[in-house]
Each structure stands twice: as structure tokens, then as C-alpha cells.
Amino acid sequence: MVWDVKTGEPLYNAIVWTDTRSAHIVRELKQKSGADELMGLCGLPLSTYPSSTKLLWMLSHVDKVKNAYAEGRLAFGTVDTWLVYKLNGGPDKNVFVTDPTNASRTMWMNIHTLKYDDKLISFFDLDVKTPKLHLPKIVPSSDAEAYGVLASTKLKGVKITGCLGDQSAALVGQNGFQPGRAKNTYGTGCFLLYNVGEKPVISTHGLLATVAYDFSSQGIPPVYALEGSIAVAGSSVKFLVNNLGFASESYEISDLASTVKDNGGCVFVTAFSGLFAPYWYDDVKGTIFGLTAYTEKGHIARATLEATCFQTKAILDSMEKDAGVKLEELAVDGGMSSSDLCMQTQADIIQIPVDRPKMRETTALGAAIAAGFAVKVWSSFDELKEVNAEGRFFFKPQMSKKRSDKLYKKWSQAVEMCRGWMDEEDQEEEYETEEGFEKEESGKL
Known part of the structure; x- marks a missing residue:
């Protein structure tokens, strides 16, 4: 997000992580000297995923943003920064901060030092020294003072003490406090994090190096993770409901999938926004293979549910190669994890148990833990062992490894067959269409 540092007024609509309008900028940057050094510094590959290329797009296409940058009024922040800024009262208090888990998504923070890196910022030709661009201060994820206090409502004066990326x-x-622990969140997209301990592991197999959490204000060293991001997961289920009319509610898709014993030979590569980890293909589009006269909605x-499970396996395979350790079980949460069929399918495809808690709002729980540590509700991770431990269910693999490997081989074949569908001219036309739609929708607000 970008706003005027003096007035606090937003200068453009927020651009979300799945937005691919900056693909042409990414292609140009990949040809630039120093591009091959970025990942070793920030942990991220050059793609449309991080904030950096989205800001460059705004600086190229949005006059208000260009002018604010030229006049030194441009403030940038991820959503956490904007929320903390507004909750504190905006420009009056100007609490302008972020934490390392969110800053790690910009490509401007050095993953090793947890500070902004001049070399990274210079690569994107941004001026933060004059400054033309104002960036939030990076502070620990759990801190009793750094995030300020609520400026209004009945909670006025209450401290904000925790901040984590979702x-x-x-x-x-x-x-997931111990190295080797992993979780997968099945939401609109799907995100798998694997705790690698107190030193970052820079992936050579298509993953992101990220900060798991920074509780250093509490005397706990920052911890790192490998992350694999899937662009389309729950949104593919919504696609079947909203666009194709397969059902009236998302949860009914799992029931529909249960009406057939298998995918009937169908493979659905749900690449609505390209494919993220570990592929990083921006030239693919959603494609269904294997349709016959006998194909049913089920x-x-x-095949839609399986697409997320196959991509999860691809990420897990990469994590095992990067970390050198085979995962023994996968903790899951998020909306799609409520589907027993989807979670059993996941266990069958990755061939390890899937651990689902009874209470699945673990993202909110994690934020509460960060806030609680700052005010001494807990003082050690050992005190959290029984938190959300009740009612966990384990889905164990029921499919043979031979059958699982055969299905995954078909998926991998389908992914490669999707490549090259979008050329540069097609992508430019699509971005123009999306931009026009965005302006039309914005005008309705």
C-alpha cells in the first residue's frame, strides 16, 4: 500500500500478492546486472509475488504515486504497517513500523541482518535517503512498546503488542517452534512453512527463505523458515461455485467430489495467476486435461482439490532437498482443511500423516501468542504445549505409494504441457483488461 506521508491519504488501491500486472517489469529486472545476487540477500526470487515490483508498477502507471515520490511524500507499507498506522491515529502519531516477517516480503530487507539493505534498494532504483520513499521501521514481532496504542473506540489506550505475517x-x-516442524494453511492460496532454526536457508529448489518469527525483545533469537506459496487453492473452489455454478456453497464441492471414486483421468492445473513455488511459471494459465464424454462435475x-495437494507435494519435495531432512508429518489449518476428503487426499499424495487441529483459526492464535509474549502472559514455548492440543485428528496415507507416484507423474506432465500458453503480448493485453476492470470497479465505490 502507498499513502501520503503528510496527510495519511491512500494514493492508490492496495495491490494484492496474487496480482501479476508487474510481470513485464520482472522480465526486465531479470536482465539487469546483479539480479542473480538478490535471492542470497533477501531470500526471494524475482517474481510478481513481492511488494517491490508492485511499487515499481505504481511508480510507472499512477500519477499520484509518481508525484508523491518526486516530492518526498510517498509512504509505503504492507497491510500490517497500514493497520498499525491507522489504529494509532494516522499522521498525528505516525507510528510507522513493520516486523521482519512482513518486511521479508518486500525484497528490500536483508534476510541475514533483518534490516533494509542499500544494495537491494538500489537494485530497484529507489531513493530512501533523500528520502523520496519512506519505509517503515523494522521492529520485533512481539514488543510491548513499538506498535503504539489504539487511538480511538472503546479500546482506546490499549497497547498493540504483536505483529506477524499471516x-x-x-x-x-x-x-511450530522446533526445527523440522511444518504447517500448511489452505486458504484462498496455500502456504507451507518449514522451521529451519536460527539461520536462514537460501533455497536452491524454488522456495522462499523467510522469517518465521522474531521474539528478540523477549530474549528469543529470530527463527527462520522455508516457505512455499501456492497462488490458487480455496479460490479454485470458489471458481467452481461462482463462475461455473457447480454448487451454491464452497463446502459442497467436497461433497460433489465424493460422488466419484477418483478424478476419472482429469487433471486441473489451477494456474489462474501463474504457478508459484516451486515452479515460478508466469506463462501458464488454468487448464484441464483428460476430459472425455464420461467426465462428470464430480x-x-x-481434480480441483487434488491440484492443491499436488502442488503441496512439489513444495515438500523441494523442502526436503533444501533442508536435507524428510518431513514426518504435516500440520494443517485454513478453510480447505475442513474437508476430510481433501486432507485424506493430501495424506495419500505426500505419503505422510496430516495433523489437523480441532480449532483451525491458528493464524489468529499465533498473533495472540506474539502479543501475549510481549506482556508476559507466557515466558517460554514450553508453556504453550497444551494450547490447541485437544481434538487433533491424524489422516494417515491409505493409497499405495505406487498409485500416488503415478498420479503425481500425471500432474507434473500436465504442468509442463501448460507452459508457453501466455506470451508477452498476451500478458500485456491481460494487464490492460485487468486495469480497466479495476478502474471501473473503483468508480462504483
Whole structure:
């Protein structure tokens, strides 16, 4: 998000993580000297995923943003920064902060030092020294003072003491404090985090290096993770409901998938926003393979659920290669994890148990834990062992490894067959269409 540092007024609509309008900028940056050094510094590959390329797009296309930058009035922040800023009263208090888990998504923070890096910022030709661009201060995820206090409502004066990116919060909420613990959150997208301990692991297999949490204000060293992001998960289920009319509610898709014994030979590569980890393909589009005259809605529904499970396996395979350790079980949460069929399918495809808690709002729980540590509700991770431990269910693999491997091989074949569908000209036309739609929708507000 971007806003005027003097007035606090937003200068453009927020651009979400799945937005791919900056693909042409990414292609140009990949040809630039120093591009191959970025990942070793920030942990992220050059893609449309991080904030950096989205800001460059705004600076190229939005006059208000260009002018604010030229006049030194441009403030940038991820959503956490904006919320903390507004909750504190905006420009009057100007509490302008972020935490390392969120700052790690910009490509401007050095993953090793947890500070902004001049080399990274210079690569994107941004001026933060004059400054033309104002960036939030990076502070620990759990801190009793850094995030200020609520400026209004009945909670006026209450301190804000914790801040985590949603996926890091889910890892904390799943008690993922030990190296080797992993969780997967099945939401609109799907996000798998794997705790690698107190030193970052820079992936060579298509994953992100990220900060799991920073409780250093409480005397606990920052902890790192490998992350794999899937662009489309729950949103593919909504696609079947809202666009194709397969059901009236999202939860009914799992029931529909249960009406058939398998996918009937269908493979659905749900690449509505390209494919993220571990592929990083921006030239693919959603494609269904294997349709016949006997294909039913249930087959496509099952193939839709399987798409997320296959991508999760691809990420887990990469994590095992990067970390050198085979995962023994996977903790899960998020909306799609409520589907028994989806979670059993996941266990079958990855061939390890899937651990689902009874209470699945682990992202909110993780944020509460960060806030609680700052005010001494807890003082050690050992005190959290029984938090959300009741009612956990384990889905154990029921499919043979031979059958699982065969299905995954078909998925991998389908992914490669999708490549090259979108060329550069097609992508430019799509961005223009999306931008026009965005302006039309904005005018309705």
C-alpha cells in the first residue's frame, strides 16, 4: 500500500500478492546486472509475488504515486504497517513500523541482518535517503512498546503488542517452534512453512527463505523458515461455485467430489495467476486435461482439490532437498482443511500423516501468542504445549505409494504441457483488461 506521508491519504488501491500486472517489469529486472545476487540477500526470487515490483508498477502507471515520490511524500507499507498506522491515529502519531516477517516480503530487507539493505534498494532504483520513499521501521514481532496504542473506540489506550505475517502467525499457532516442524494453511492460496532454526536457508529448489518469527525483545533469537506459496487453492473452489455454478456453497464441492471414486483421468492445473513455488511459471494459465464424454462435475471437483495437494507435494519435495531432512508429518489449518476428503487426499499424495487441529483459526492464535509474549502472559514455548492440543485428528496415507507416484507423474506432465500458453503480448493485453476492470470497479465505490 502507498499513502501520503503528510496527510495519511491512500494514493492508490492496495495491490494484492496474487496480482501479476508487474510481470513485464520482472522480465526486465531479470536482465539487469546483479539480479542473480538478490535471492542470497533477501531470500526471494524475482517474481510478481513481492511488494517491490508492485511499487515499481505504481511508480510507472499512477500519477499520484509518481508525484508523491518526486516530492518526498510517498509512504509505503504492507497491510500490517497500514493497520498499525491507522489504529494509532494516522499522521498525528505516525507510528510507522513493520516486523521482519512482513518486511521479508518486500525484497528490500536483508534476510541475514533483518534490516533494509542499500544494495537491494538500489537494485530497484529507489531513493530512501533523500528520502523520496519512506519505509517503515523494522521492529520485533512481539514488543510491548513499538506498535503504539489504539487511538480511538472503546479500546482506546490499549497497547498493540504483536505483529506477524499471516503464515508466520499460523506456524506459531501450530506450535511450530522446533526445527523440522511444518504447517500448511489452505486458504484462498496455500502456504507451507518449514522451521529451519536460527539461520536462514537460501533455497536452491524454488522456495522462499523467510522469517518465521522474531521474539528478540523477549530474549528469543529470530527463527527462520522455508516457505512455499501456492497462488490458487480455496479460490479454485470458489471458481467452481461462482463462475461455473457447480454448487451454491464452497463446502459442497467436497461433497460433489465424493460422488466419484477418483478424478476419472482429469487433471486441473489451477494456474489462474501463474504457478508459484516451486515452479515460478508466469506463462501458464488454468487448464484441464483428460476430459472425455464420461467426465462428470464430480471428476472436475476432485481434480480441483487434488491440484492443491499436488502442488503441496512439489513444495515438500523441494523442502526436503533444501533442508536435507524428510518431513514426518504435516500440520494443517485454513478453510480447505475442513474437508476430510481433501486432507485424506493430501495424506495419500505426500505419503505422510496430516495433523489437523480441532480449532483451525491458528493464524489468529499465533498473533495472540506474539502479543501475549510481549506482556508476559507466557515466558517460554514450553508453556504453550497444551494450547490447541485437544481434538487433533491424524489422516494417515491409505493409497499405495505406487498409485500416488503415478498420479503425481500425471500432474507434473500436465504442468509442463501448460507452459508457453501466455506470451508477452498476451500478458500485456491481460494487464490492460485487468486495469480497466479495476478502474471501473473503483468508480462504483
